[in-house]
Amino acid sequence: MPDTTPKPKRELPRREQPRREQIHEVASRLFSERGYHATSMRELAGELGMQGGSLYAHISGKEDLLVQIVNRASQQFDEALLSLRDVNLPADEKLREAMHRHILVVADNMDSATVFFHEWKHLSPEAYTRVTGWRDSIDHFYRDLVTEGMRTGLFRPDLDVKMAALLILSTVNWTYTWFHPQGTLTPRDVADGFADMLLSGLRAR
Amino acid sequence: MPDTTPKPKRELPRREQPRREQIHEVASRLFSERGYHATSMRELAGELGMQGGSLYAHISGKEDLLVQIVNRASQQFDEALLSLRDVNLPADEKLREAMHRHILVVADNMDSATVFFHEWKHLSPEAYTRVTGWRDSIDHFYRDLVTEGMRTGLFRPDLDVKMAALLILSTVNWTYTWFHPQGTLTPRDVADGFADMLLSGLRAR
DNA sequence: CCTACCGATCGGTAGG
DNA sequence: CCTACCGATCGGTAGG
Structure with missing residues (x-):
C-alpha cells in the first residue's frame, strides 16, 4: 500500500515529537488522571493546543486512542519478560531480573500502566481478547x-x-499505584528489595 | 408475551431490602463493571426497574453514590484491621490474621473494592482527603x-x-483483580498461602 | 488544523 | 415513582 500521508510543509525541529506521539502521551496522562470516559476529546485537544475536531485529522476515534495505549503497554511487558525465557540463569536470579524488568516497564510508563490496569476490561471484544492473551502469557511466564x-x-x-x-x-x-519515578527509590531498589524478601521471607532464621 | 427481562447476574435484590440498599448494591456492580463515568443514571435506574428521574427521590446525585460506596469500603477495612491493633498475638500470627481479614473484606465486596481502588482519585477534595487518611492508617498498621x-x-x-x-x-x-468468590479458593486459603510464602520465603532451606 | 455543526445522551429538575 | 423536559456536553463530521 502506498504511503498517502501528506508530507509536512516543513521539517519539524528534531526535539519535537511527531503529533501522533504527543497525542498518545497527553492522552495517556489524561486517561490515567481522570479516567478514559471522564476525559473529553475537547480537553485532550485543548492540552495539545488545538480544537476538538482537529484531533480527527490524526486519529480515527477515542477508542482507537485507548486501544493504542493498552496495546503498546502490553507489548512492552511482552518484550521485557518473554525475552528472558531463554536466558540461562538460576531461577532466583532470573526472578530478580524479571521483577526488575517488570517494574521498569511500570515505572517508565506510569500513565499507560495505570490506563492499562484500569481500562482494559472496557475494551472492544477484539482488543479485550488480545489483552487477556497477554495476561495469560505473563502469568505463564512466572509459573514456569x-x-x-x-x-x-x-x-x-x-x-x-x-x-x-x-x-x-x-x-x-x-x-x-505507589511508585514515584522522581523519588529516591529506583526500580532496581524496589526489585531487589522485593525479590530479597520474597526469596528469603520475613521471618528471622 | 413472556418476560424477557434479563435476570440480575448476582443475587436477586431481596424485596424487604430498603431501596437505598438496592441502589447501593447495583451501583457498585455497574460502577465496577463499566466504570463510574461510563455508567449512566438511566442504566442504573433501568436495572432497578425504574425511570431515570425517579432515582433522585432516593439519592441526591451521582457523586453522592460514589462517595457512599468508597466510604463504606474504607470503613470496612478500618473495622477489620484497626481492631487487631490491640490484640495480643505474635507478629507472625497477627500478620496472618490481618491478611485474612483484609482479603475477606475484598472478597466479600469485590464490586465496592474495585470501585474503591479505581475511582478514589476522582473524588471531590473532601472525600479524597478522607480516603487518603484511610490509606495512611492502613499503611501505618502494617508498618507497625x-x-x-x-x-x-x-x-x-x-x-x-x-x-x-x-x-x-x-x-x-x-x-x-483476580479473586473469584465462587471459586474453590477461600479467603482463608489465600491468606494462609500468601502469609506462609511471605514469612518463610520461596527459597529452599 | 479551524469553523460550524450534527444527533445523541448526559445529570438533574418540576410537577404531579 | 412517572412524564416531560431542561441546558450542557458528548464524540464525531463536512467543508474548507
Whole structure:
C-alpha cells in the first residue's frame, strides 16, 4: 500500500515529537488522571493546543486512542519478560531480573500502566481478547519460573505454583499505584528489595 | 408475551431490602463493571426497574453514590484491621490474621473494592482527603506490625519496614483483580498461602 | 488544523 | 415513582 500521508510543509525541529506521539502521551496522562470516559476529546485537544475536531485529522476515534495505549503497554511487558525465557540463569536470579524488568516497564510508563490496569476490561471484544492473551502469557511466564526453581532445588518443593506466581505478580503490578519515578527509590531498589524478601521471607532464621 | 427481562447476574435484590440498599448494591456492580463515568443514571435506574428521574427521590446525585460506596469500603477495612491493633498475638500470627481479614473484606465486596481502588482519585477534595487518611492508617498498621515483629525477634532484623509493608499490601490489595468468590479458593486459603510464602520465603532451606 | 455543526445522551429538575 | 423536559456536553463530521 502506498504511503498517502501528506508530507509536512516543513521539517519539524528534531526535539519535537511527531503529533501522533504527543497525542498518545497527553492522552495517556489524561486517561490515567481522570479516567478514559471522564476525559473529553475537547480537553485532550485543548492540552495539545488545538480544537476538538482537529484531533480527527490524526486519529480515527477515542477508542482507537485507548486501544493504542493498552496495546503498546502490553507489548512492552511482552518484550521485557518473554525475552528472558531463554536466558540461562538460576531461577532466583532470573526472578530478580524479571521483577526488575517488570517494574521498569511500570515505572517508565506510569500513565499507560495505570490506563492499562484500569481500562482494559472496557475494551472492544477484539482488543479485550488480545489483552487477556497477554495476561495469560505473563502469568505463564512466572509459573514456569517458579516451576523451574522447584525443579532445580532452588525453591521450596512444596510451593503452590499458581499461588506463588500470583504473589510475585501482585508485588510488581501493584507498583503502578505507589511508585514515584522522581523519588529516591529506583526500580532496581524496589526489585531487589522485593525479590530479597520474597526469596528469603520475613521471618528471622 | 413472556418476560424477557434479563435476570440480575448476582443475587436477586431481596424485596424487604430498603431501596437505598438496592441502589447501593447495583451501583457498585455497574460502577465496577463499566466504570463510574461510563455508567449512566438511566442504566442504573433501568436495572432497578425504574425511570431515570425517579432515582433522585432516593439519592441526591451521582457523586453522592460514589462517595457512599468508597466510604463504606474504607470503613470496612478500618473495622477489620484497626481492631487487631490491640490484640495480643505474635507478629507472625497477627500478620496472618490481618491478611485474612483484609482479603475477606475484598472478597466479600469485590464490586465496592474495585470501585474503591479505581475511582478514589476522582473524588471531590473532601472525600479524597478522607480516603487518603484511610490509606495512611492502613499503611501505618502494617508498618507497625513489621516493626513489632522485628522488635520481638520474629522477623529478620534487617528488614526495610516501608518496603515490607508495601510488599504485604501489594499481595492483599491485588486480590481484587483476580479473586473469584465462587471459586474453590477461600479467603482463608489465600491468606494462609500468601502469609506462609511471605514469612518463610520461596527459597529452599 | 479551524469553523460550524450534527444527533445523541448526559445529570438533574418540576410537577404531579 | 412517572412524564416531560431542561441546558450542557458528548464524540464525531463536512467543508474548507
